[in-house]
Amino acid sequence: MRYTQEFGKILNKTEIAKGTFDVILHSPEIAKIAAVGQFVNILCDGFTLRRPISLCGFNSEKGILRIVFEVRGKGTEWMSRLQVGDDMDIIGPLGHGFGLLDSSKKAVIVGGGVGTPPLLPVAQFYRENATVITGFRNASASILQDDFAQAGTNYILCTDDGSAGIHGLTTQALEQYLNKNTCDIIYTCGPKVMMHGVARLAEEHKINCQVSMEERMGCGVGACLCCVCPTKDDNGNHLTRVCLNGPVFMSTEVDWDA
Amino acid sequence: MPDMSVKICGVSFKNPVIAASGTYGYGMDYNEFYPISRLGGISCKGTTLVERAGNPAPRIAETPCGILNSVGLQNPGVGRFLTSYLPRLKKQNIVVIANIAGNSVEDYCKMAERLKESQVDIIELNISCPNVKQGGVNFGILPGSVAEVTSQVKKHSDKPLMVKLTPNVTSIGDIAKAAEGAGADALSLINTLTGMRIDIKTRRPILRNNTGGLSGSAIFPVALRMVREVYKCVKIPVVGMGGISSWEDAAEMMIAGASAVQVGTANFRDPFACIKIIEGLESFADSLGLKSIAELTGTLNEW
Numbered sequence: 001m002r003y004t005q006e007f008g009k010i011l012n013k014t015e016i017a018k019g020t021f022d023v024i025l026h027s028p029e030i031a032k033i034a035a036v037g038q039f040v041n042i043l044c045d046g047f048t049l050r051r052p053i054s055l056c057g058f059n060s061e062k063g064i065l066r067i068v069f070e071v072r073g074k075g076t077e078w079m080s081r082l083q084v085g086d087d088m089d090i091i092g093p094l095g096h097g098f099g100l101l102d103s104s105k106k107a108v109i110v111g112g113g114v115g116t117p118p119l120l121p122v123a124q125f126y127r128e129n130a131t132v133i134t135g136f137r138n139a140s141a142s143i144l145q146d147d148f149a150q151a152g153t154n155y156i157l158c159t160d161d162g163s164a165g166i167h168g169l170t171t172q173a174l175e176q177y178l179n180k181n182t183c184d185i186i187y188t189c190g191p192k193v194m195m196h197g198v199a200r201l202a203e204e205h206k207i208n209c210q211v212s213m214e215e216r217m218g219c220g221v222g223a224c225l226c227c228v229c230p231t232k233d234d235n236g237n238h239l240t241r242v243c244l245n246g247p248v249f250m251s252t253e254v255d256w257d258a
Numbered sequence: 259m260p261d262m263s264v265k266i267c268g269v270s271f272k273n274p275v276i277a278a279s280g281t282y283g284y285g286m287d288y289n290e291f292y293p294i295s296r297l298g299g300i301s302c303k304g305t306t307l308v309e310r311a312g313n314p315a316p317r318i319a320e321t322p323c324g325i326l327n328s329v330g331l332q333n334p335g336v337g338r339f340l341t342s343y344l345p346r347l348k349k350q351n352i353v354v355i356a357n358i359a360g361n362s363v364e365d366y367c368k369m370a371e372r373l374k375e376s377q378v379d380i381i382e383l384n385i386s387c388p389n390v391k392q393g394g395v396n397f398g399i400l401p402g403s404v405a406e407v408t409s410q411v412k413k414h415s416d417k418p419l420m421v422k423l424t425p426n427v428t429s430i431g432d433i434a435k436a437a438e439g440a441g442a443d444a445l446s447l448i449n450t451l452t453g454m455r456i457d458i459k460t461r462r463p464i465l466r467n468n469t470g471g472l473s474g475s476a477i478f479p480v481a482l483r484m485v486r487e488v489y490k491c492v493k494i495p496v497v498g499m500g501g502i503s504s505w506e507d508a509a510e511m512m513i514a515g516a517s518a519v520q521v522g523t524a525n526f527r528d529p530f531a532c533i534k535i536i537e538g539l540e541s542f543a544d545s546l547g548l549k550s551i552a553e554l555t556g557t558l559n560e561w
């Protein structure tokens with residue numbers, strides 16, 4: 001049985017930026033087998049569909065999961081009203097996560113907005129061998145800076161309005177980085193246009209790149225074919241399930257122009 | 259405890275709860291939650307003669323108490339269904355219903371031929387999928403074409419034939435009678451109702467296909483009424499579906515006339531929905547002192 005449904009008790013909840021919540025759940029069965037880059041599907045009272053949210057962290061010994069989500073609509077709004085001590089009905093761990101090399105390899109990690117959380121465990125794996133570039137709308141929307149710093153990574157912050165860090169896009173920062181340095185692998189999660197930009201740069205520099213895709217989901221486990229992403233391989237073009245075969249794909253697998 | 263088994267067109271199901279086509283794949287995904295052998299049966303994803311890529315995403319939108327989908331029959335084609343998916347599913351000791359969809363009567367007949375002598379227990383003729391441009395729904399909305407495709411497939415098949423009806427018609431009773439008259443062994447209903455949602459910021463439909471099929475609790479009362487109407491028009495067994503999400507819904511459906519039920523969208527919210535429905539029905543039947551769950555079918559006492 002690869003999937004578990006569990007009532008995860010909320011142990012801690014913090015609003016880390018306006019409308020963005022950092023939640024720690026006691027969820028021992030899912031934490032036991034979770035992997036970096038996987039997600040859980042969260043039931044919201046009064047809604048037919050569960051909401052997919054990535055794992056920002058997990059500890060199998062302590063039996064805990066960490067999720068960070070932004071209020072985007074009615075379901076995430078409902079989630080944000082839960083309090084410490086409440087249960088979250090979750091299923092997981094879902095999906096195919098990030099592939100990790102040896103931790104002595106050099107990794108560059110590029111995150112945009114609320115796409116940043118699933119990248120934290122990747123950074124914690126590579127530690128000082130990771131360069132992390134994250135981008136946010138402005139200083140007050142920026143999240144997880146301390147966590148990335150604590151992981152010992154080389155951390156670069158970008159904001160759209162220059163209110164903190166570099167004034168500019170993550171892809172510009174990545175381009176500058178790659179002009180002077182090299183790395184063994186790139187990981188990215190965030191808005192599709194940003195990931196596409198990262199994928200192009202990775203290809204130009206002939207570096208393997210893993211991207212975490214988003215799509216609207218039904219079942220979350222591979223059964224309904226609602227969540228497809230256009231992909232390509234030697235056999236042609238396909239529509240591939242994000243919930244099962246993804247959310248993480250090699251950037252070259254994704255058919256960005258479809 | 260009551261006998262939970264039901265018999266539909268000669269096929270025995272260990273209980274009356276069947277996973278609905280398109281929501282449950284080929285079962286193996288849900289086998290990662292619980293042994294799917296606990297279900298009465300599974301209706302597989304709609305299969306076509308040749309592989310179909312389906313529609314572009316987004317393919318799903320949430321609605322009040324339901325969803326819209328526009329998957330568009332993405333499937334590997336009947337050939338790979340037979341070689342890759344069916345053998346694995348049959349090992350799970352479960353009744354397998356093959357849901358087939360075509361663009362022409364000929365397509366349906368060719369598929370029925372391919373399924374001859376396979377391990378498929380029942381063919382569910384999907385003449386009602388709203389997400390395919392040619393064919394699909396066209397067959398399902400006129401009694402004449404329903405009769406035509408049903409009788410032709412019967413000639414090319416050695417399997418019990420269950421015809422799945424679309425609710426997007428003016429008189430579902432007439433369609434049901436046409437299918438029965440043409441030799442259908444059972445009927446299943448309802449498929450989804452065509453609907454739409456719009457993102458008011460972009461002023462674009464949420465679904466890339468613009469429209470999609472509505473399913474989930476929102477359609478339950480409509481489905482229940484149609485099952486009742488059809489039950490009163492025909493003698494062949496009726497399998498009821500559309501928005502069933504609890505054992506109480508399933509019980510209503512059986513009381514209205516369904517010999518068994520299919521559960522689709524409810525699995526998305528609760529992956530254990532089918533199991534809970536089976537258990538709930540069993541204790542309900544027990545509390546009524548029924549010897550067999552089948553005694554519930556059609557017991558509605560109308561005003």
Ligand SMILES: Cc1cc2nc3c(=O)[nH]c(=O)nc-3n(C[C@H](O)[C@H](O)[C@H](O)COP(=O)(O)OP(=O)(O)OC[C@H]3O[C@@H](n4cnc5c(N)ncnc54)[C@H](O)[C@@H]3O)c2cc1C
Nearest residue numbers: 049051052053054069070072073074075076114214215216
């Ligand atoms: C694999 C995956 C991982 C994700 N991880 C995170 C995360 O760690 N943190 C975070 O804040 N967000 C994450 N998201 C996005 C998050 O799922 C959506 O923001 C959320 O579903 C919106 O729900 P809502 O009810 O607030 O919005 P509404 O717009 O009211 O939702 C309506 C429907 O659309 C779906 N939907 C809307 N936007 C999205 C979207 N961007 N992606 C997928 N479905 C959507 C909802 O799930 C729901 O079914 C992730 C998405 C995916 C696919």
Ligand SMILES: Cc1cc2nc3c(=O)[nH]c(=O)nc-3n(C[C@H](O)[C@H](O)[C@H](O)COP(=O)(O)O)c2cc1C
Nearest residue numbers: 278279280304327384448449473474500501522523
């Ligand atoms: C994502 C999705 C895919 C579906 N695909 C099929 C299909 O391939 N063939 C078919 O006959 N019905 C298909 N259906 C319809 C269901 O089998 C069922 O008739 C309908 O959803 C109503 O039941 P429900 O409310 O329990 O989901 C699909 C429904 C959904 C939600």
Ligand code: FES
Nearest residue numbers: 218219220225243
């Ligand atoms: S959400 Fe059902 S297959 Fe991905």
